[in-house]
Amino acid sequence: MTTPPPAPFALARxxxxxxxxxxxxxxxRIRPLGEAELGAANINDFLADPDWSRLQTEAEETDAAWRPLNEVTLTAPVEPRQVLQAGANYRTHVVQLIMAGLTKGGESDLSPDEVRAKAEKIMDARAASGRPFIFLGLAQCVVGDDVPLELPAYSDTHDWELELAVVIGREAFRVSPERALDHVAGYTIVNDITTRDRVFPPDVGDIGADWFRSKNAPGFLPTGPYLVPAPFVDPGDLSVRLELNGEVMQDATTAELVFDVPTLISAASQTLPLLPGDLLLTGSPAGNGQHWKRFLRDGDVMTGTIRGLGTQVVRCVTAPRHGADAPTREPVS
Known part of the structure; x- marks a missing residue:
């Protein structure tokens, strides 16, 4: 059953x-929005200068254009040209990662309390730097939760990362944090799927993280189901909760963000213009599969909810083996 968002109205596709x-x-209920009702040629043109009062009037109409929401199949509510992703942006999550790194292989001489204190100090320095860590994803990976998540056969370490996603409205280029929210059209939910053993592949040494191969398989950005207008959302304190087969894995609030939404928008916009309809992912809280030592499997169901934005349900299936993913035959001796 499709759960409607609590906002007076929202956009969907x-x-x-x-x-x-x-x-x-x-x-x-849901009703179609054509160019006449939207006042723009397409969704991104509308988001460039959103007229929410116009849609409020449409939401109050009582004509026969409405259909029960449960009678339609929703897909991704946005068509971004760019996807920007903030990494390591929830304090508890990053502290866990740092602590795991400090104690890897049982080699640390520090007590658990000393390890945590060192990790907290590293996070304090990161927050004080004022410099978020942002990288790019591929827009073609954005799908709705109507599309099953195919788990590529080349790995058994596909992981979940539920995130609040900002939907850009008016183009943002080199904007200040104080003006950043003026460029937000709305918010949606994204589950940023990551193949853990491809983030730091052993064959590249110290070159760095391989975000392309670890995060950009088809369907690795399940998005939606709604685009909720910015006037109805306070991004500073939203609950973020992911259940795997009914068991809670992530449960936090956006109040834990190291860098808040205005800071992220401003930082990203210093390098390139953020365009109407683009997505800016804000990071994922503690509780992903790497923490639980349990990764996604065929048949898993992820239920992700962010307060005020609705719920997405993503079903996992194993992708067929083909090409480079297929097992190789040992040579005959």
Whole structure:
């Protein structure tokens, strides 16, 4: 059953035959939004200068265009041209990672309390630097939760990372933190899937992380189901909760962000313009599979909820082996 967002209205995209239509969600109903109703040629043109009062009027209409929300199949509510991702941005999560690194192989001479204190000190220095860690994802990985998540056969370490995602409105280029929220159209949910054993592959030595291969398999950015307008969302204190087969794995709030939404937008915009409809992922809290030592498997169901933004349900299936993923035959002796 599709759960509607609590906001007075939200945007969604839904399947109609072989095409995808933009829709307006109000309560448990949805209606199509064409160019006439939207006042723009497409969703990104609308987000460049969103007229929410116009959509409020549409949400109050009582004509026959409405359909029950449960009668349609929702897909990703956005069509970004760019996806920017903030890494290591929840304090508890990063402290756990640092502590694991400090005690790797049982080699640390420090007590558990000393290890935690050292990790906390590293995080304090990171927060004081004022410099978020941001990298790029691929927009073609953005899908709705109507698409099963295919787990590539080349690894058994595919992991979840539920995140609050900012949807850019008016183009943002070299904006200050104080003006950053003026460039936000709304918010949505993204589960940033990561193949852990490809983040730091052993064959590249100290060159660095391989974000391309570890995060950009098809469907690795399940998004939505709704785009909730910015006026209805306070990004500073939203609960972020992921359940795996009904068991809680991540449970935090965005109040734990090391760098808040305005800081992230400002930092990202210093390098390149953020365009209408682009996604900026804000980082994932503690509790991913690497922490639990349990990665995604065929048949798993991830239920991700962010307060005010709805719930996405992602079903995992094992992708067929082919090409370079297929097992190789040992030579005959």
């Amino acid at each position: 839904y399947r109609e035959g072989d095409s995808v239509r933009l829709g307006l969600v109000a309560g448990d």
